[in-house]
Amino acid sequence: MAELIGxxxxxxxxxxxxxxxxxxLAKDSRLDRQVAIKTLKSGAGDMEALLKEARIVAKLQNPHIVTLFDAGEHEGAPYLVYAFVxxxxxAHHLIAQGTLPIARAVQIVCGVLEAIEYAHQQGIMHLDLKPANIMLSSGGQPLVMDFGIARTVTQQSVTENKIDGTPQYIAPEIIAGQGPRxxxxxxxLGMMLxxxxxxxxxxxxxxxxxxxxRNANEAAESPSARNFQVDERLEGIILxxxxxxxxxxxxxxxxxRKALLDYLDPVREELSNTHDSHSTLEFLLRRMRSKSDFPALSSTISEINKVVDNESESASKLTKSILQDFALTNKLLKLVNTVSYGQFGGKINTISKAVVILGFETVRTVAMTLILLEFLQNKAQASQLKDEVISSFFAGIVAAQLSTGRNIKDAEEAMIxxxxxxxxxLLSTFYFFEESQEIQRLQEQGDSEDKAALKVLGVTYNDLGIGVARNWNFPDRLVTGMQKLSGDRIKKSRGELExxxxxxxLANELCEIAGTTDTKEKTSALKQLRDRYANxxxxxxxxxxxxxxTSIGELAVRSGILSIDSSKSPFMKRINVWSGVKLEDKKPDETNSMSGITQLGTEIDLAIPNEGEAKPDPEAVLSAGIQDVTNTLVEEHKLNDIxxxxxxxxxxxxxxHRTLIFVRDPKAGVMAARFGFGSRIDEVMPLFRFPLAFAPDVFHLAMEKGADIVIEDVSSPTIVSKIPQxxxxxxxxxxxxxxxxMINNKAIALFYADMEEANAMNITPRQLSLLRTLRxxxxxxxxQKMG
Known part of the structure; x- marks a missing residue:
């Protein structure tokens, strides 16, 4: 027979x-419910201690505090009967999950704070708050338990210099003997968060x-130092x-609790109360910074846009930024080798060549387009967000088509x-999903998109996007191009930028009417659009x-290159119906001429694999690069480009792992690194310089003898003394x-490349021959430069 308590x-x-x-865990036979029974070992004072807890908890009735049902004594041992959660x-959740998602952690602490706020209002302090004393229900709701050392606000410590609680969470004033408050x-709770x-x-x-x-005397390390996802605002609350x-x-x-709630989701209250576009933008940027993916997106786009030095350095910095992302490099090279870029001069096998041939601005805009697509297409709210991404991408392609033969400097610029x-x-759909749904509902009731966004967010989508673009260091030219035009009739342009x-x-409005109007209204819709832009x-x-x-076909080509599935897009299905053109209806030669697939040679296919394939064949990439350099040498060129x-x-x-070039600087009497790619290259470059004066090391040996040297292991006994400090x-x-x-038996420059591990420099004779050809x-x- 099972044991009965009480x-x-x-x-x-x-x-x-x-x-x-x-x-x-026990069953209450009288009320037919499960309960949790807390017992103490029998001993002097145990009943008094447990009854003290009972009297305290009996006063507390809150959804975030485990409810006390009863108290008693069984076989000389006291017990308390709690609701079973x-x-x-x-604590167990932490062990299983490790670091919690930031929003979830804040939600849990907010629930606990609700309980503690209530307890404090009843004049009761818990004084042992820690993960082990917080229950998470099956529905995820936090509940506070174990008020075993709790006391009223007016109570003093029973024993002088006695410290109750768990050390990691005890407040400094208690440690100092000043008493709790x-x-x-x-x-x-701050320590728990x-x-x-x-x-x-x-x-x-x-x-x-x-x-x-340490709790009493030393400042804790900043939370962001341990987890970069902790943004400045949350860090401030914790500290x-x-x-x-x-x-x-x-x-x-x-x-x-209010500070955490405002941090967690202030958008409804903040935006509905202020309707301030600046506060909306600031809130969006804060929310984006709190997401793990924003810093990477933001820093990459910002870095690309900050490249504003001299033309040679700009090209170097841009190339370096792009090369840091293997997938971005491959997609960009595939894209610029389609017929869309055929006017720029044929095959392009390196980012450096792309910058030379297409121009700095074009490569930058292509790269930023690819980065945004990569960032957004696989995010939460996947279905709607993916469709928004595809519709935006398609509008960009339409803009590029409409730019042809007009007063537009760069069709790719129009696209971005x-x-x-x-x-x-796009960002609102991702970061303000519920608010974007409300905006859509207002539009269905007759509001314009701008009016609906103003009601919900206090700012139009366009103004919000421009604010973020400025934060990302977009140049004024691109920001101007992003501006949304209003009015019944669009005025004549006064220059190329307008x-x-x-x-x-025009491109965006064309896409909008094609995606929203019935095919029966196609003729009249196109006429209205033409009339609006007639001047x-x-x-x-x-x-x-x-x-x-034409853009439908171009989208299919670019989608294939960029691994975007546009075939299932509801927006593109509406566009296809409205247009009456299906890609599969096109003849093979039409599709090929559009995509440029027939113009892509074997070397390009080998050098630039599809997503998920193995890295490119070294000899194919080296050979393609040699061809790039050869073609550039016979044209007008700059030494830095080569x-x-x-x-x-x-x-x-x-x-x-890292590749760079030293260049002789006779005035300073040193060989100094000039360009480089790879890991921590910006940190390493200033350190890579050494005197021209001879020293018995491998670097001077290579220069003195004009010798190509491969060091397999710098710690090898036969070479260790030749590695400079x-x-x-x-x-x-x-x-x-x-x-x-070498020029005239003098080392003018020195190419350097390394691998982190010993014996990792596995270069075949054929590869070494190709590397020497490049040198x-x-x-x-x-x-040629020296005449």
């Missing part, structure tokens, strides 16, 4: 056990006294809550302006329709290659 509680199983007692403690609970978002306690040690000392002085913390639990014109809507803006708006641009309904049709093409080809082809201080690479650039092309370029 004559009515049938013990089913043990839930947990500690030094002071155990917790059991199906779930697990937050309500803000002591806030300190504990710190642990939830970083995965580890703020202060941890095997020595209890060390923990207490305020764990301030050493009670008066520096939040005034009460309600104030701390047209696509990024919808940036605000023509760009007009074309971008600004000369175009017929047939030309508009043809631009749309050197960068050579360096990039070596780096990509051989997948080196400056090199050991600069990098930890164990193998490297040196290819000197010799650099020699030729230098000789």
């Amino acid at each position: 004559g009515r509680f049938e013990v089913l199983r043990e839930l947990g056990r500690g030094a002071q007692g155990a917790v059991y 199906q779930g697990q403690t937050l 309500p803000s002591s609970d806030l300190f504990s 710190y642990e939830l978002v970083t995965g580890k306690p703020a202060v941890d040690s095997n020595n209890v006294y060390e923990i207490l000392h 305020k809550s764990i301030a050493k002085k009670p008066e520096d913390r939040y005034a009460n639990a309600g104030a701390m 302006c047209s696509m990024f014109r919808n940036l605000g809507k 023509s760009l803006t007009i074309t971008v708006n 600004a641009i000369t175009i017929t309904e047939d030309q508009l329709s043809k631009a749309l049709d 050197l960068q093409m050579v360096l990039e080809t070596m780096h990509r082809g051989m997948s080196f 400056w090199y050991r201080d600069a990098v930890a690479s164990h193998s490297f290659l040196l290819l000197p650039v 010799n092309q650099a020699v030729l370029a230098l000789k």
Whole structure:
């Protein structure tokens, strides 16, 4: 027969056990419900201690506090009867999950704060808040339990110098013997939130006294130093809550909870109350910074846009930024080798060549388009967001088509302006999904998109996107091109930049009517659109329709290159119906001429694999790069362009860890690194310089003898003495290659490439021959420059 406690509680199983007692799952036979029974081992004072907890918890009735049902004594041991919560403690959840998602961690602490705010209002402090004393129900709701050392606000510590609680979470004033106060609970919760978002306690040690000392005297490490996803605002809340002085913390639990709620999701209250476009933008940027994916997206686009130095350095920085992303490099090279870019001069095998041939601005705009597509197409709210991405991408392609033969400097620039014109809507769909749904509902009720967005967000999608674009360092020209035009009639342009803006708006409006109007209204819709732009641009309904049709085919080509599935897009299905053109209806030669597939040679196919394939064949990449350099040498060229093409080809082809070129500086008397690609290259470059004066090391040996040198292991007994100290201080690479650039028996430059591990410089004779050919092309370029 199962054990009965108190004559009515049938013990089913043990839930947990500690030094002071155990917790059991039991059945209340009188009320036919499951309960949790907390017992203490019998001993002097045990009943008094448990009854003290019972009296405290009996006063507390809150959805975030585990409810107390009864108290009693069984066989000399006291017990408490609590509501049974199906779930697990937050401590167990942490062990299983590690670091919690930031939003989830904040939600949990907000629930606990609601309970603590209520308890404080009843004059009760918990004083042992920690993950082990928080239950998470099966529905995820946090509930506070174990008020075993709780006391009223007016109570003093029973024993002088006695410290109750768990060391990692005890407030400094308690450690100092000043007695607890309500803000002591806030300190504990701040320490708990710190642990939830970083995965580890703020202060941890095997020595209890060390923990207490550090808690009382040493500032905790910033949470963002342990988890970069913790943004400045949340970090500020955490650090305020764990301030050493009670008066520096939040005034009460309600104030701390409000700060976290405002951080978690202030958009409805903040936006509906203020309708301030600036606050909306600031909130969006804050929310984006709190996401793990924003920093990478933002820094990459910002870095590309910040490249504003001299033309040679700009090309180098842009190439370096793109080469950091293997997938981006491959997609960009595939894209620029389609017929769409045929006017620029044939095959392009390196990013450096793309910059030379297509121009700095074009490569930048193509790269930013690819980055945004990569960022958004696989995100949450997948179905709607993917469709928004595809519709924006398609609008960009239409803008490029409409630019042909008009007063537009760069069709690809029109494409990126047209696509990024919808940036605000794209980001809102991702970061403000519920609000974007409300905007859509208002549109269905008759509001314009601008009016609906103003009601919900306090700012139009377009203005929001432009604000983010400025934050990403977009040049003024692109921002102007993104502007949305209003009015019944568009005015005539007063220059090329206004023509760009007009074309971008025309493309977007053409896509909008094609995606929303019935095919029966096609003729009248196209006529209305033509009339709206009649003063600004000369175009017929047939030309508009043809631009749309051609863009459908171009989208199919680019989608294939960029791994975007546009075939299932509801938007494109509507476009296809409205247009009456299906890609499969096109003849093979039409599709091929559009895509440029027949113009892509074997070398390109080998050099640039599809997503998910193995890395490119080294010899194919090296050979293609040699062809790039050869073609450039016979044209007007700059020396820096050639050197960068050579360096990039070596780096990509051989997948080196780091690749750079030293150039002789006679005035300074040194060989100094000039260009480079690879890991931490910006940190390494300033360290890669050494005196021209001879020293008995491999670098001077290569220069003195004009010898190509491969070092397999810098720690090898036969070579260790030949590795200079400056090199050991600069990098930890164990193998490297040196290819000197000799003119008139003097080393003018020196190519360097390395691998992190020893014996990793596996270069075949054929590959070494191709690397030497590239080096010799650099020699030729230098000789031409020197006359």
